[in-house]
Structure formats: C-alpha cells, structure tokens
Amino acid sequence: MPAESVIHDIGYQRYTGPRLGRAYATRSLFVHGLRAAFGLGRSAKAKIFPWTVAGLIGVIALIFAVAAAQGEEVSYQDLPQVASVLILVFLAVVAPELVSRDLRNKTLPLYFSRPIHRRDYALAKLASLTCAVWLILAGPLTLIFAAGAFGGGDVWTDVRGLLSGYAVAAFYAVIFSALALLIASIASRRAIAAGAIAAVFLVTLPVVGVLMEVGEGTVEQLAPLGSPVMLPEGIRTWVFHTGELEIGGFGPLYGAVGVLLPLACALLLLLRYRKVSL
Amino acid sequence: MRVAINSEVMRPAGIIATRSLTKVYPGKPGVTALADLTLDVEPGVIGLVGANGAGKSTMIKILLGLLGPTSGTVQVLGLDPMTSGDEVRSRVGYMPEHDCLPPDMIAAEFVTHMGRMSGLPRTIARERASEALRHVGLYEERYRQIGGYSTGMKQRVKLAQALVHDPDLLLLDEPTNGLDPAGREAMLALIHRIGDEFGISVVVCSHLLGEVERICDSLVALDAGRLLRADRIESMTTGLDVLAIEVGEGTDDLAKALGDLGLGVRREGRAVLVSLSDEDTYDVVLRTVAELDLPLHRLDQRRHRVAELFATKEAVNAG
CATH class of the missing domain: 3.30.70.100 (Alpha-Beta Plaits)
Incomplete structure (x- = not known):
C-alpha cells in the first residue's frame, strides 16, 4: 500500500447490465411482501405480532404432538380450526401491513411509474398474504409430524395426515387472505382496516352458531356457508369426510362457494387497484 | 483510477416529442388539461413551468404512460408510452410532488426495493441504492428509518429512488416543495449536477420560474394546458443585464x-x-x-x- 491513500470520487456510474422487467419485479414484490408479513427487513416492533402468533400456533402444535404421543386420536386437519382465531389476529395485522401502508403513504405512484402493472401489484400482494397464512399453519403442522416421527407408528399414515393438513391449511389461507386483503385495500388507515377485517369475519359467526344449534336439516347444513370462518371447515368436511360439521349433501355447494368467494374477492381487488388514483 | 463514463454513453437525440397532444378529462363539461401541444425537447435539464393546474402533472402522467392522450401523439425516448409503457417506465425515473415514502422503512432498504421494482438484480439493486443515496448526500444516514428524516432528507430519498436504476430521463414534480431556502439551493444544485455530470436528462416541473430558470438548458411554459413558449434558455436571455x-x-x-x-x-x-x-x-x-x-x-x-x-x-x- 502506498503511504498516502487517496480517496477517488469515482463519479456517477452508468448501468449497462440487464433490466429484468415486469415478471421479475412482480416476483420481487411477492417475496418482499412475504418477508414483510413476518416483519423481516423491518424493525423489531414489526416482528412482535407475527412471531407471537406463530409461537402460539407452535404451542398448540406441541400440545397436539404430546397428545398424539400419549395415544390420543388427533388429526392434522384440526389444527387450522383450533388456531383460527390466531389466524384472524395475524390477518388483521398483516393484511393492512401489506396494502394499507402503501395507500396511506401514497407509495403506489412509485410502483406504477415502474414496469410493474396495477394488476401485478394486487396479485403479488394477494400471493404474499396467502403464502404467509399457509406457512404459519404449515410450519406447526410440520412440527407435529417431526415430533410424531420419533414416536414410531406408521409413517405413511402420518405423511398422509400431514399432506391433508397442508390441504386444509390451504383452504383457510386462500379464503381468509382473499377476503382480508380486499377489506384492507379499501381502508388506508391500518387500525380501521384491522377492525373491519375482524368485523367481517366475526359478525356473522354468532348467527351461524345459533342456526347450527337450533336449526335442523337444511338450515343446519347450510348455516356454515354464512360465515367465512366456518366455510373452510365445510370444504374440509366435503373433501375429507372428517370434522364435526353437518353439511349433508351440500358438499359440492361448499366447494363451489370456496372457489367463487376468493375468486370474487380477487376480481374486486383488481377492480379496486384499477380505480385507485395516483 | 476510474473515470466516470457519462460522456461516452450515447443518449437518444430527442427526449420528448409531442404532436398536437390533447388531453380532455371526461365529464360534463370535460376539463381540457392539455390542448394541441406540439413540442420537441432536446436532452438536458428542462424546466416545465406553469401555474398550478396548467397541465404539468397531466403531462407527466402521459409521459409515463399512466394516462392516455385524448388525441395527438407523444414519444418519450423515441418510444410511445402507451404501447411500450413497460420499456419507457424502465428507463424513466419519477419523483412525485407529494410524500410517498414509508416512514417505518430504512432508506437503503427502500431504495433497494424500488431498484428491484425497476428490474435491477438483487445485489446490483443494493449497490446502486447505496450509490444513489451517496449521490444525493445521504450516504452516512442511509441505514436510518425514513420517518426520522427531515423534509430535505426525505426529498433526497425521493430523488434517490428515481435515480437508482440509472434512468435516461428523470421526471421531477416540484422537487423543491416544502424546502427552506438553503434546502432549495442544495436540491437545485443537485439537479443541475445530475443533468450536467451524470448526463441524465431531467424534466423539472415547477410553478416557480425564477427557481428553475437558473439550472435549465431549456424551458417549456404551459398556461391552462396550452403551450406558452418552448425554447432553449440562451435564446430567451440573449439581452445583457x-x-x-x-x-x-x-x-x-x-x-x-x-x-x-x-x-x-x-x-x-x-x-x-x-x-x-x-x-x-x-x-x-x-x-x-x-x-x-x-x-x-x-x-x-x-x-x-x-x-x-x-x-x-x-x-x-x-x-
């Protein structure tokens, strides 16, 4: 090294490398959203809620694993339902984090003045939230499986149980995320968005509960359709013939609603972002 | 020793060209934001001046391909923003007039993210974000949360995110808004440097003519959507003091x-x-x-x- 070191102002450097365009930007936004859902790349404060929820679902999973080790009959598919209130808390925090922030901070013009399109933005955010909700269930499900693997027993039964648990987690993730993100995309204030999400998910639940208790036949069998919290359980009952809901012969109807509701939410979300002013 | 290569890179001859560009917002009666605008803008620092409501923001949205003209044509960097919007937007940097930054994000993270949104690969986005923040004078403070920045620093972050992907054209909407006199001077000096040293063409929108005339190579003046005058600044100030x-x-x-x-x-x-x-x-x-x-x-x-x-x-x- 020379005795005297010199700082060179290297000036402005042009960029001549690749510009990866729209699909890459959309993928990057998806990953960014998924990380943001768990507070990664954010302050410690942003990590508190998601990781508390993840921790609590993990505790539930551990209880499942211990019960299974003691010979209790537990199903992987039960975990999402048991954890559904926690998932709602997660949604009420994360959905506004993903979309309301950008509305509130007016960051959208920075996105839409780039190669990314409005629909890319909306779908990337939806994918982030869906994936985050699925992961927060799939992680603990895998934990149960790992704990069970040491306890002996039939591995293939466990693998089948785990996969069906993943599937039920996906029902929850798709339905819950689509609805929650649509609600959050309308409210620019996070607190209002969180409240609206809780309200929409929970407001019909008591009515549905009462109808299921006192109703008979068709009324009892159709009542769960009225609550987004119950809908995934209805689909589970139709697909896997497990669970405690009485849905009679209406299984295909649950399946159809399970597809159409998230689809309608996604379409409304796209419409919302087509109209959003810059 | 490394040398800046800005002068060696070929820049497109015409930055912006419009022919009878007209934009009427629908409604009864429709609002004419731009009327029969025909322009040819050479590279350099261009001042787009006019009172509020003169059509500057409409012009920027059309240049970015976010709004379609009612009639007439527009070309940015030789491309039609309506049909080649993605390509135009990947080569243009835009700094909005209003606040647009997430206060809870770290400046370096945010500018990196915006670089990736413009199509820069991950590691390059990170490097160029640091560079862009250095060029706007925020290198030391780049790992702080944006919420803790002063207005002047926030304006610099806004400029950095527009600059991160090395655009051929920068569109700056009222870049000195909300700044104190010293901050205005610093921002204007920075814009001048970007046009002069970095070799990037800059369109500076402002309602303050006196402010932009000092740093611009040419001026475009709009009044109620009509072109008042567009010329190189020398030809406007040939008279001596x-x-x-x-x-x-x-x-x-x-x-x-x-x-x-x-x-x-x-x-x-x-x-x-x-x-x-x-x-x-x-x-x-x-x-x-x-x-x-x-x-x-x-x-x-x-x-x-x-x-x-x-x-x-x-x-x-x-x-």
Missing part, C-alpha cells in the same frame, strides 16, 4: 452624455437604461452623473429575467 439610472432632473442631459460615451442608452419612463457591458460601466455612469452635477435618485442592476420574456410573449400573443 442593464443598469437603470434615475435622476431628479436633467434626465435628457444624462441620456445624451451617456450616448456620446458610446453606451447603448434607452429611455424607460423616468429612468435611463444602459447596457451593462463590463465592470467599468458602473464607474462611467457614476462619473458622468457627478460631472453633470445631477441628483442621483436610483441606480440598480436589472437582470433580464425569463419571466419578463414570457410576459412580453404573452402580451404579443394577446395583442
């Missing part, structure tokens, strides 16, 4: 005496105007006034301001 002299009496004698000395003399009301050709003009004027023993009331230097030229042009158009 003048000295205005007012005396209590003997104005005619003074004008004659100064004329005899070979100074270009004009009369304007009670004042005598003399072209300020060199340093000596001051002394010559003062000596002449003293020799004629006239009571000097006023002596000041007037800069030939672009604003006056626009005003003249307007008056001519009106008349």
